Amino acid sequence: xxxxSSDVRAAPRSAATRKRTRIQKEKEELILEAALDVxxxxxxxxxxxxxxxxxxxxxxxxxxxxxxTKEAIHRKLIDRLLDTWxxxxxxxxxxxxxxxEIQSYIRRKLELARDYPRESRLFANEILQGAPHIQEExxxxxxxxxxxxxxxxxxxxxxxxxxxDPKHLFFSIWAITQHYADFDAQIRVVLGTPxxxxxxxxxxxxxxxxxxxxxxxx
Amino acid sequence: xxxxSSDVRAAPRSAATRKRTRIQKEKEELILEAALDVxxxxxxxxxxxxxxxxxxxxxxxxxxxxxxTKEAIHRKLIDRLLDTWxxxxxxxxxxxxxxxEIQSYIRRKLELARDYPRESRLFANEILQGAPHIQEExxxxxxxxxxxxxxxxxxxxxxxxxxxDPKHLFFSIWAITQHYADFDAQIRVVLGTPxxxxxxxxxxxxxxxxxxxxxxxx
DNA sequence: ACAAAATTTTACCATATGGTCAAACTTTAC
DNA sequence: GTAAAGTTTGACCATATGGTAAAATTTTGT
Numbered sequence: 001x002x003x004x005s006s007d008v009r010a011a012p013r014s015a016a017t018r019k020r021t022r023i024q025k026e027k028e029e030l031i032l033e034a035a036l037d038v039x040x041x042x043x044x045x046x047x048x049x050x051x052x053x054x055x056x057x058x059x060x061x062x063x064x065x066x067x068x069t070k071e072a073i074h075r076k077l078i079d080r081l082l083d084t085w086x087x088x089x090x091x092x093x094x095x096x097x098x099x100x101e102i103q104s105y106i107r108r109k110l111e112l113a114r115d116y117p118r119e120s121r122l123f124a125n126e127i128l129q130g131a132p133h134i135q136e137e138x139x140x141x142x143x144x145x146x147x148x149x150x151x152x153x154x155x156x157x158x159x160x161x162x163x164x165d166p167k168h169l170f171f172s173i174w175a176i177t178q179h180y181a182d183f184d185a186q187i188r189v190v191l192g193t194p195x196x197x198x199x200x201x202x203x204x205x206x207x208x209x210x211x212x213x214x215x216x217x218x
Numbered sequence: 219x220x221x222x223s224s225d226v227r228a229a230p231r232s233a234a235t236r237k238r239t240r241i242q243k244e245k246e247e248l249i250l251e252a253a254l255d256v257x258x259x260x261x262x263x264x265x266x267x268x269x270x271x272x273x274x275x276x277x278x279x280x281x282x283x284x285x286x287t288k289e290a291i292h293r294k295l296i297d298r299l300l301d302t303w304x305x306x307x308x309x310x311x312x313x314x315x316x317x318x319e320i321q322s323y324i325r326r327k328l329e330l331a332r333d334y335p336r337e338s339r340l341f342a343n344e345i346l347q348g349a350p351h352i353q354e355e356x357x358x359x360x361x362x363x364x365x366x367x368x369x370x371x372x373x374x375x376x377x378x379x380x381x382x383d384p385k386h387l388f389f390s391i392w393a394i395t396q397h398y399a400d401f402d403a404q405i406r407v408v409l410g411t412p413x414x415x416x417x418x419x420x421x422x423x424x425x426x427x428x429x430x431x432x433x434x435x436x
Numbered sequence: 437a438c439a440a441a442a443t444t445t446t447a448c449c450a451t452a453t454g455g456t457c458a459a460a461c462t463t464t465a466c
Numbered sequence: 467g468t469a470a471a472g473t474t475t476g477a478c479c480a481t482a483t484g485g486t487a488a489a490a491t492t493t494t495g496t
Contacts, residue, residue: 021442023493042347046263048483062444064485121346124400128339128346129260131403138407145408162432167408168425175397176390182342183393185349189356190363190385207386214380215433239472241463266453280474282455 028066030056032080035073040118043125044074075133078126081119082137088112089144089170094151098161099213102169106208109177114201120181145170162216169216180204246284248274250298253291258336261343262292293351296344299337300355306330307362307388312369316379317431320387324426327395332419338399363388380434387434398422 020028034056038047049070053063067073088108092101113120131138149166156163180187180201191200238246252274256265267288271281285291306326310319331338349356367384374381398405398419409418 021494023443027443043261043263043343045261046347049485050483059445060484061446061486065443068485070484124342124346125261127401127404128342129264131407135407138404141404142408142410162428164428165421165425168422170408171397171401171405171422172394172425172429175393175401179389179393179397183345183389186345186356186359187389189349189353190360190388192360203383204386204389207383207390210380210382211390211429211433214435215429217432239463241473245473267455268453277475278454279456279476283473286455288454 031063031066032077036077036118036122039074040121077122078134081123086144089148092148098155099217102212102216103209106173106212107205109173110201110205113177113181117181117184120178124182159218162218176208249281249284249291250295254295254336254340257292258339295340296352299341304362307366310366310369316373317435320430320434321427324391324430325423327391328419328423331395331399335399335402338396342400377436380436394426
């Protein structure tokens with residue numbers, strides 16, 4: 001089949017065929033799912049192909065039949081992740097009420113942290129290492145932030161919310177919401193809630209609502 | 219000399235001598251400084267002894283003369299770090315004014331992020347991997363947080379500040395302040411400030427002052 | 437059913453890495 | 467100055483790891 005992506009190779013000895021087979025789709029998913037798990041737990045360098053293969057229940061060479069390198073798997077995961085990750089920011093609507101738009105944004109980001117903690121950690125790992133693989137994508141983020149910051153500045157100009165630095169507002173929201181996924185190990189110990197700890201996100205939502213509503217209302 | 223710590227060995231073939239030599243102190247410092255740099259940049263598993271030795275300007279076996287294993291270096295760094303790291307929290311004073319105590323806490327944490335970004339990243343890396351090496355220390359943190367949370371609850375009972383969940387208050391402060399060190403790569407791109415970007419921390423301090431003063435005042 | 441294409445496996449390889457050993461060299465205490 | 471203690475080095479080793487080659491097996495289209 002030889003798929004279009006340069007990082008994904010399959011049937012390396014076959015001529016160019018356009019579409020991906022059933023097995024290919026299934027196995028690629030399987031591998032990505034396993035890799036997400038492993039990368040999120042050990043970071044890129046801390047993860048081995050063998051680990052990922054084992055988690056996926058296939059052999060290493062078989063894994064390497066679908067993804068040419070460890071980097072290729074990582075890249076694919078990061079690419080996917082960023083789409084999901086930026087969605088809540090894209091949704092912010094200039095026409096809406098500032099405070100409730102921001103409230104909703106925080107809620108959505110908190111839900112992502114709750115529902116996709118592995119993705120959050122994958123991202124955190126990447127940024128911590130200096131974001132070596134996603135400089136381009138980060139520039140898209142910059143543009144998006146620029147655009148949404150303009151909206152916030154407008155809201156401030158119209159006296160619909162308290163004056164503040166929009167970018168630092170975003171930083172604070174990212175930091176806190178992702179903290180619940182990334183620093184989970186610390187939070188668990190401090191809260192002393194063993195096992196479940198579902199209430200965590202409810203409590204966090206309440207706290208953040210209060211902080212930001214009072215903090216940003218005109 | 220065979221020092222007390224089980225992880226640090228020097229002069230392995232000599233009998234027990236109590237005090238550390240000049241060279242030993244110097245070299246250990248040199249190694250720890252180099253290791254902090256390397257670990258903060260690549261994480262524990264991403265760092266190699268050779269890298270650390272090169273950064274320190276000594277040979278690998280020489281490094282291993284001072285620290286028996288890579289883990290031993292890491293352990294020592296984490297131990298040191300936690301002391302510095304928790305100091306601002308310890309300082310919070312039940313007798314002070316709630317809002318200014320919290321303001322000061324945020325300032326101090328922000329200063330740590332600015333002045334010790336490598337330590338912050340070392341810590342973040344450790345927690346991200348599930349805090350495998352610092353479960354005990356995390357329990358000390360839990361006790362400290364419990365103690366300081368009681369102070370906050372008192373303040374709230376005395377109507378000196380708005381009601382809120384003290385632990386989530388701490389989480390938010392940790393998250394945001396450390397974010398400036400840990401997510402530096404992202405922040406740089408989003409702010410578009412190449413090179414310096416000193417103003418960053420000033421802007422952050424202003425933003426956070428506003429957010430928390432308005433968010434927590436009665 | 438059968439050939440072509442796709443998939444999987446077995447056996448490898450080169451390099452990187454954590455760590456050891458014993459000999460050579462330096463520093464310190466007298 | 468000298469001997470003991472402490473330090474440094476070069477040569478090594480075992481294992482882990484990313485990745486490859488080619489043969490064997492399975493799937494697919496007809």
